[in-house]
Structure formats: structure tokens, C-alpha cells
Amino acid sequence: MLAFRAYSWFLSRRLGLALLTLWGLASLVFLMIKLMPGDEAQMAAGADASAAQIEAVRERLGLDAPVIMQYFSFLGRLLRGDLGTSIVTLQPVLADLEKVLPSTLELVFIAMLLNLAVAIPAGIVAAYRQGGVFDATSRITAVMLGGMPAFWLALVLQYVLGSVWRVVPISGQQSYGMASPIVTGAPTLDALMALNFGAFFDALHHIILPAAVLAALFATQIFRTLRASLLGVLRSDFIMAVRAKGATARHMLVRHALPNSLNPVLTLSGTQAGAMIGSAVLVETVFARQGIGAYMFNAVAQKDAFAVLGSVMFIGTVVCLVNLVVDILQLLVDPRIRAAQLGSQGQ
Amino acid sequence: MKTVHPLPDAASVVPVRQPLISVDKLTVDMPLGRSGSSVRIVDGVDFTIGVGERVALVGESGSGKSLTARALMRLDRLAKLSGRVDFDGTDLLKLSDRDMGKLRGSSIAMVFQDPMSFLDPLMTIGDQVAETLRIRGIGKAEARKRALAVLDELGVDRAAERLDAYPHEFSGGMRQRVVLAMALVGEPRLLIADEPTTALDVRVQDQVLDLLDDVSTRRGLAVLFITHDLGVVAGFAERVMVMYSGRIVEDGEVASVFAKPSHPYTQGLIKAVPRIDQDLNTLYAIPGAPPPPLARPSGCPFHPRCDQRFDRCGVDLPALQPVGMSRVACHLLDGKGA
Known part of the structure; x- marks a missing residue:
């Protein structure tokens, strides 16, 4: 029983550490998105989108909000398993990954x-x-x-x-x-x-x-x-x-x-x-x-x-x-x- | 608890013992890196140990005493051995690896210097002691029972509860008992103890020596005790062999060697033991250092450090020859003129 408690304490510590690592990785990923050349709304809307369409996408994705708010909503989406939508397959990235993984x-x-x-x-x-x-x-x-x-x-x-x-x-x-x-x-x-x-x-x-x-x-x-x-x-x-x-x-x-x-x-x-x-x-x-x-x-x-x-x-x-x-x-x-x-x- | 060995007086008859192991012209060569050449560490050693006899092998570091001991069990994979090692009538050096493996642990066993580094850190004490038996196909429960019995006999307290503990949970003295139990559980007839007390503090040294003394008496176990501590020799062994630069230079009953050492090296060793009634400012040490095996001097290897050397010593290698009840390798015994 004691051994079980020691093991679960060890496991929860390691899991916490793993979550911390993933949080760091997520933040890095977010930074990469922000630093990438090009307009995200433009990328998400597609190359042929009109200015109005791009603005609509920008609003829908919350890209008009301050960066810090975008960061938190990015983390929130991650927690819900939402990795965004692929502009090529037009499918949620998670659904794509489930197919190829x-x-x-x-x-x-x-x-x-x-x-x-x-x-x-x-x-x-x-x-x-x-x-x-x-x-x-x-x-x-x-x-x-x-x-x-x-x-x-x-x-x-x-x-x-x-x-x-x-x-x-x-x-x-x-x-x-x-x-x-x-x-x-x-x-x-x-x-x-x-x-x-x-x-x-x-x-x-x-x-x-x-x-x-x-x-x-x-x-x-x-x-x-x-x-x-x-x-x-x-x-x-x-x-x-x-x-x-x-x-x-x-x-x-x-x-x-x-x-x-x-x-x-x-x-x-x-x-x-x-x-x-x-x-x-x-x-x-x-x-x-x-x-x-x-x-x-x-x-x-x-x-x-x-x-x-x-x-x-x-x-x-x-x-x-x-x-x-x-x-x-x-x-x-x-x-x-x-x-x-x-x-x-x-x- | 400590057993006192009565000093045999000179007139007493040497008890004739059945020989258990006889070593004849044993040499040990160790390879030098990958060059293909090798260096002779042990250079033609002869001796016999009788059934139940306790023999000490003494010498400075590098004299070849540990390699001699390991050669008896063929433990060094790299060492090249020649000569004969007869145990119970079979030449161990001619046995196949498989047959030699069968003898190890059951006929000849070994206790080592540092009990921590000689235990596998990842295996429980109980499993390591029982392993000697398990290797020989003895069932798990039976092996565990016998391991426990030996640990109990050696005074490991709460042995039953601690069978499943790991080496790092034991103190130095307890670890040495475990190492001893590992050696004894296979009920060997010859125990080689390679400086088993050197790494322990003095109080624990005494306990382990008493234990070894007890066990070997009770079991009629022959012991080859390797040490550089002459105090231990006097308390434990019946016979002492002195090794220098890969050869035995003196071999005799402990009492007579200590009373009247014949070889100048033995004389030096005994003189170098500090005594309680001695002025500490005049501690004696043999001048110089033992020669490295690659640069042995010609003639008697001890002659450059010897205060009684004469012309012949630098030329001829003295053979080990009987002197009274001992054997000594020194030209002095032939007289200077010879």
C-alpha cells in the first residue's frame, strides 16, 4: 500500500513535469506561428480570398484580439484537442493526424x-x-x-x-x-x-x-x-x-x-x-x-x-x-x- | 570469542595433512594492452595447501599474490596461465571452461576485498547468496532456505526479513558477511580470501576474522588468506608464504617464520611492523620499492633492496629450497663462498 502511494506520487510528479514540458512546447509553437512571415488570416482563408473574406476569417479565428489573449485562447483550444484546420485538406488537423498516425x-x-x-x-x-x-x-x-x-x-x-x-x-x-x-x-x-x-x-x-x-x-x-x-x-x-x-x-x-x-x-x-x-x-x-x-x-x-x-x-x-x-x-x-x-x- | 592459536614448539611434529591443492610452477602472464606482448606477473610458484589448513599469502601490492589466488580459480579471463594446479587429483588448468565453472563456488570459493563493489547492486542479497545454488539447478525455495541458514550462521541480524534487501541498504560489515555467505553456501573445501578485511574498519575487521576463524574450524575448511597485514597472519594462519615480485621467497609455519625469519625480505617485513613499545620516530621501512614486473633486476629480484646482498645475488636467481621445516629462496643459506 505504501509502495503504491510512493509510486503514484512519483508518477504524478513525472506527469506534472511532462505537462510543463508540453506547455513550454506549445508556447514555442505559438511563438513560431506569430513569427512566421505572412498573415495568418490570409493563410487560413486561402490565397484566392478577397480582403473581406480575410477579415471575416480574422474575426472568426479571434486574430483581431491582443496577442496575449490569442495565446490564452490558443492554449484553451489545445486543451480541447483543437489543433487548428489544415489549409490543404480543409479538415481539422487532429482528424488528419488520426488518419496518418x-x-x-x-x-x-x-x-x-x-x-x-x-x-x-x-x-x-x-x-x-x-x-x-x-x-x-x-x-x-x-x-x-x-x-x-x-x-x-x-x-x-x-x-x-x-x-x-x-x-x-x-x-x-x-x-x-x-x-x-x-x-x-x-x-x-x-x-x-x-x-x-x-x-x-x-x-x-x-x-x-x-x-x-x-x-x-x-x-x-x-x-x-x-x-x-x-x-x-x-x-x-x-x-x-x-x-x-x-x-x-x-x-x-x-x-x-x-x-x-x-x-x-x-x-x-x-x-x-x-x-x-x-x-x-x-x-x-x-x-x-x-x-x-x-x-x-x-x-x-x-x-x-x-x-x-x-x-x-x-x-x-x-x-x-x-x-x-x-x-x-x-x-x-x-x-x-x-x-x-x-x-x-x-x- | 577470538580463538588463540597455541604456538607450536620447535620439537612438535608437523601434522601430516592430506594435500587438497598443489600448485606446481604456476606462471601468470597478463597481456599488455593490445600489443600482443605480455608481462609475467607470477613467475613459477609452487605450494601445497592441506585439507583444512589455513595458509596466509603475504606480500606488498603488486607482488602477484592476488593474481596467484585468482589463477587457482582461473578467474582472470585475460590471464595466460601455465604450470599445474592439482585439486583433488585433477589439473584445473586442463579443465574445460564448463568443468571449471562447476568447481567454482562448490569446491573452491572466494571472498573479496571490497564487499560493496563485489556485490551486484541490482540484485537482492537473498538472490545473490542463493545464486551459487540456483546455478547448480537447486530449486528456488530450497536455495533460499539454505541461503538464509548461512546468513543466520554468519550472524546477519534479522536475516529472514533482509533477504529481499539490496546491497546499498547494508553496512560494510554486514556486506562482508553477505560476501562470505555467498562463498560458503556452496560448501566449498577451499576458501580463498583476498584481503577480506582491508576495506573494513578495525572493529569490523576483528569481527570478520573471528567469523572466518569460527567457520573454517567448524567446517574443516582450508583457507588461503591473502593479506599484507602481518598482524592478521599471526592471529589466523598456521602457515605463511611470503611473495616478492611474482615468486615465493619464504614458506613456513607462522610461529617459526615470525620467530626466526630466514629471508632478508621477510626479516624486513617483520621489522617494519610497528610495535606498541617502540619509539614512533624510528619506524622501520625496507628501503626502495618492489620492481615493476617489466623491469625485474637480474638474479634475485630483491637484491637491490637487500642489506645482506653479495656478488652472486645480482647474477643467479635463488631457488626455493628446504631449510628445516620451511622453504626459503636466498643465497645466504648456501654460505657466501659457495
């Missing part, structure tokens, strides 16, 4: 899984066999992948795997006639929910290459961070004590070395989740996928201010949430952080 989250989720599934085992083996053949080759690979621009990697893989060897499709998210009834908007998930396994594997087939490209960039960071962290932990005294108990290398690595080197990896993957949504802009464009990336790309290209800013707010929210999850995970891994954050109640 599941596809992006699906891409980012699979990319994150690929990222961790490749980088963590590779980091463990490279650190345990430091200076060995695997260590050398994986480090060289990491430097090469890390130094490669994402669009270039995407284009090369599209050409080699999609065009020359023809093992994966080079664009889109599913084949014609494979669409399942839209429930979530994420093709793999929708196919799974419709129990349409043909469509499920088709969607996976389409997502694997873009997800791999997205994962590659981030996997090099996780690999290097984990390897460095593990090398330090493997040199520490308690690892020798664990070996002295007769533990196998596998037991020592999985039960002791890995948990003790996980903290920087958790922190990094938290920031990566946000950066991945940002990088999705590129990958979705190159692979002609729907998603927040493609949406933002078009919004920027067409100077659709509210669409851009709505997307920014949204990505900010996701980053805050992911970091909250990371904070909780770190709490679960390390009893010392638990003691410091939860106080004696948490014990």
Missing part, C-alpha cells in the same frame, strides 16, 4: 523492435569478445551505417533488394486488393484483426525495408552505447564474484552484466523514439508510405502552418510519454534509483 506508429514500433533486437545482442557479443572478429566487423559496420545518410541507404536498398533482386516491394504499404477493413489505420494490425493472414504478411513485407532503414541509423547508436557500457560493467568486481560462484558466461551476461549496463541504453532509446518519428518524414517520403512524416512533408511544402504545428505538438506529446515510460523502466531496473525517487516508502 497509426501507420507511422506502426513503422516506428517495428523499427524500434528491429533496432533493439539487432543492436542489443550485437552489443553483448562485441563487448564480451572485445577485440575479436565479431567486435571488429560489427564496429566497422556500425561506423559505416552511422555515417550513411538515411535517404542514400534507403535508395541503395530499394535498388538492390527491390529492383535487382526483387525480394521486397520498394514502395507503398500493401498490395492492391489486400486492404482490410480499417479499424486502427495501421495495415498490419488491421489485417491481423480481420484474421486476414495473407494481407498481414503482405503488409509486413511492405514495412520490413522502410523499418530496417529507419532502424539501421538508430541501431548503431544503441550498439555503441551498450558496448561501451557493458565493457565498463564487465571489468567491475561483482562480475568476477559472479564468475567465482560458478556462473556460466551466459548467466553472468544476462542476469548481471546486461541489467547493470542498461541504464544509458534506456535513456538513449527514449530520445530515439522521438527522433525516429522525426526521421519517419524521410523514410515515408522515400518509400511512398502514408504517415505523419509524409503529412508533415506535404504540409511544409505547401506552407500549411497549422498542420505542421499540430504535428510538432503531437510528436512532442509522444516523446514526453515515451520518456515517462523510460523513467518508470529505470525505476524498475535499479533499486538505488527506486530508493532515491520513491523515498523509504518504496522499499
Whole structure:
């Protein structure tokens, strides 16, 4: 019971902090709108609007009020989930995001899984066999992948795997006639929910290459961070004590070395989740996928201010949430952080 | 509580013990960075420890005593070992990693210097003590029960409630008991204690020594006790081996070595122990410092610091040879003219 209270106190503190961060981001976004060249009323009314129409829009959007009042009503609209209206789709930005977001989250989720599934085992083996053949080759690979621009990697893989060897499709998210009834908007998930396994594997087939490209960039960071962290932990005294108990290398690595080197990896993957949504802009464009990336790309290209800013707010929210999850995970891994954050109640 | 060891008089017969571990020409080479070359830290060490015998290994920092101890369990992954380490008739250096792993913790166990850094900060005390058993396939409940029994035996108060506590919630002395419990729970026959009292304050040092004394007597446990504290040696061990620059220079019964040290280095060490009736202004120290392993002097490695050296000392390396009931590596024993 005490532990529960300590946890909920910790959670409410962190949630408060996340809200504060989002408020800061919202204020920044508001400032950006105000500082952007061009007349908002003009932008909202469209390029062909007459002076009278523009004035009508100005009045309707409250743009004739003092800036400080506009700021408060902007925050009020945000709280009600109103991100403004896109001048391209003429739909509320939130409704647009609901359509494109599941596809992006699906891409980012699979990319994150690929990222961790490749980088963590590779980091463990490279650190345990430091200076060995695997260590050398994986480090060289990491430097090469890390130094490669994402669009270039995407284009090369599209050409080699999609065009020359023809093992994966080079664009889109599913084949014609494979669409399942839209429930979530994420093709793999929708196919799974419709129990349409043909469509499920088709969607996976389409997502694997873009997800791999997205994962590659981030996997090099996780690999290097984990390897460095593990090398330090493997040199520490308690690892020798664990070996002295007769533990196998596998037991020592999985039960002791890995948990003790996980903290920087958790922190990094938290920031990566946000950066991945940002990088999705590129990958979705190159692979002609729907998603927040493609949406933002078009919004920027067409100077659709509210669409851009709505997307920014949204990505900010996701980053805050992911970091909250990371904070909780770190709490679960390390009893010392638990003691410091939860106080004696948490014990 | 402290056990007093009666000093054996010179005429008493040395009890013949069944040898538990015999080390023969053990060398330990450590790699130098990634250059591929290596440096010999332990240079041909021979000794035997009998069943239930308590032996102290003494030497200055860098003499190779810790690496010798770790070599017995093959704990340093980077170290290259050669020679023989016979335990119960099997050469440990020839065992596969898997078989060596089976011996660690169950036949030979180790207690370490700093109890904080040798405990995993993320695992509960109970799990860490029980781990030695869990690795060997013993069920969770049974392992926990036995871990609790050992912690109780070692005087960890409220052990049952504290099985689920983490290392940072324990005091230094209690942590050392936990480390000791981790070593004893597998019921080893040889316990290697690598300076287990060095990081503790004096009062706790005494408690841990008494505990070690108690447990080894009760269990008939052989102990190799590594230390640079001669006071601890006198109170705890039956035999003492003195190490210098990677070699054993003197090995004998504690009482006779302390009464009549044969090697000039041992003489210096004993002379350097401060005494309560001594004028503090005249504390003795052996002049100079031990040579780095890469720049060992020719001949006897101790000769540059030795106040009794003569011509031969800079040329020939003295072998460890029997002198009475001890073994000593020094040319003085052959006489200066020889």
C-alpha cells in the first residue's frame, strides 16, 4: 500500500513535469506561428480570398484580439484537442493526424523492435569478445551505417533488394486488393484483426525495408552505447564474484552484466523514439508510405502552418510519454534509483 | 570469542595433512594492452595447501599474490596461465571452461576485498547468496532456505526479513558477511580470501576474522588468506608464504617464520611492523620499492633492496629450497663462498 502511494506520487510528479514540458512546447509553437512571415488570416482563408473574406476569417479565428489573449485562447483550444484546420485538406488537423498516425506508429514500433533486437545482442557479443572478429566487423559496420545518410541507404536498398533482386516491394504499404477493413489505420494490425493472414504478411513485407532503414541509423547508436557500457560493467568486481560462484558466461551476461549496463541504453532509446518519428518524414517520403512524416512533408511544402504545428505538438506529446515510460523502466531496473525517487516508502 | 592459536614448539611434529591443492610452477602472464606482448606477473610458484589448513599469502601490492589466488580459480579471463594446479587429483588448468565453472563456488570459493563493489547492486542479497545454488539447478525455495541458514550462521541480524534487501541498504560489515555467505553456501573445501578485511574498519575487521576463524574450524575448511597485514597472519594462519615480485621467497609455519625469519625480505617485513613499545620516530621501512614486473633486476629480484646482498645475488636467481621445516629462496643459506 505504501509502495503504491510512493509510486503514484512519483508518477504524478513525472506527469506534472511532462505537462510543463508540453506547455513550454506549445508556447514555442505559438511563438513560431506569430513569427512566421505572412498573415495568418490570409493563410487560413486561402490565397484566392478577397480582403473581406480575410477579415471575416480574422474575426472568426479571434486574430483581431491582443496577442496575449490569442495565446490564452490558443492554449484553451489545445486543451480541447483543437489543433487548428489544415489549409490543404480543409479538415481539422487532429482528424488528419488520426488518419496518418497509426501507420507511422506502426513503422516506428517495428523499427524500434528491429533496432533493439539487432543492436542489443550485437552489443553483448562485441563487448564480451572485445577485440575479436565479431567486435571488429560489427564496429566497422556500425561506423559505416552511422555515417550513411538515411535517404542514400534507403535508395541503395530499394535498388538492390527491390529492383535487382526483387525480394521486397520498394514502395507503398500493401498490395492492391489486400486492404482490410480499417479499424486502427495501421495495415498490419488491421489485417491481423480481420484474421486476414495473407494481407498481414503482405503488409509486413511492405514495412520490413522502410523499418530496417529507419532502424539501421538508430541501431548503431544503441550498439555503441551498450558496448561501451557493458565493457565498463564487465571489468567491475561483482562480475568476477559472479564468475567465482560458478556462473556460466551466459548467466553472468544476462542476469548481471546486461541489467547493470542498461541504464544509458534506456535513456538513449527514449530520445530515439522521438527522433525516429522525426526521421519517419524521410523514410515515408522515400518509400511512398502514408504517415505523419509524409503529412508533415506535404504540409511544409505547401506552407500549411497549422498542420505542421499540430504535428510538432503531437510528436512532442509522444516523446514526453515515451520518456515517462523510460523513467518508470529505470525505476524498475535499479533499486538505488527506486530508493532515491520513491523515498523509504518504496522499499 | 577470538580463538588463540597455541604456538607450536620447535620439537612438535608437523601434522601430516592430506594435500587438497598443489600448485606446481604456476606462471601468470597478463597481456599488455593490445600489443600482443605480455608481462609475467607470477613467475613459477609452487605450494601445497592441506585439507583444512589455513595458509596466509603475504606480500606488498603488486607482488602477484592476488593474481596467484585468482589463477587457482582461473578467474582472470585475460590471464595466460601455465604450470599445474592439482585439486583433488585433477589439473584445473586442463579443465574445460564448463568443468571449471562447476568447481567454482562448490569446491573452491572466494571472498573479496571490497564487499560493496563485489556485490551486484541490482540484485537482492537473498538472490545473490542463493545464486551459487540456483546455478547448480537447486530449486528456488530450497536455495533460499539454505541461503538464509548461512546468513543466520554468519550472524546477519534479522536475516529472514533482509533477504529481499539490496546491497546499498547494508553496512560494510554486514556486506562482508553477505560476501562470505555467498562463498560458503556452496560448501566449498577451499576458501580463498583476498584481503577480506582491508576495506573494513578495525572493529569490523576483528569481527570478520573471528567469523572466518569460527567457520573454517567448524567446517574443516582450508583457507588461503591473502593479506599484507602481518598482524592478521599471526592471529589466523598456521602457515605463511611470503611473495616478492611474482615468486615465493619464504614458506613456513607462522610461529617459526615470525620467530626466526630466514629471508632478508621477510626479516624486513617483520621489522617494519610497528610495535606498541617502540619509539614512533624510528619506524622501520625496507628501503626502495618492489620492481615493476617489466623491469625485474637480474638474479634475485630483491637484491637491490637487500642489506645482506653479495656478488652472486645480482647474477643467479635463488631457488626455493628446504631449510628445516620451511622453504626459503636466498643465497645466504648456501654460505657466501659457495
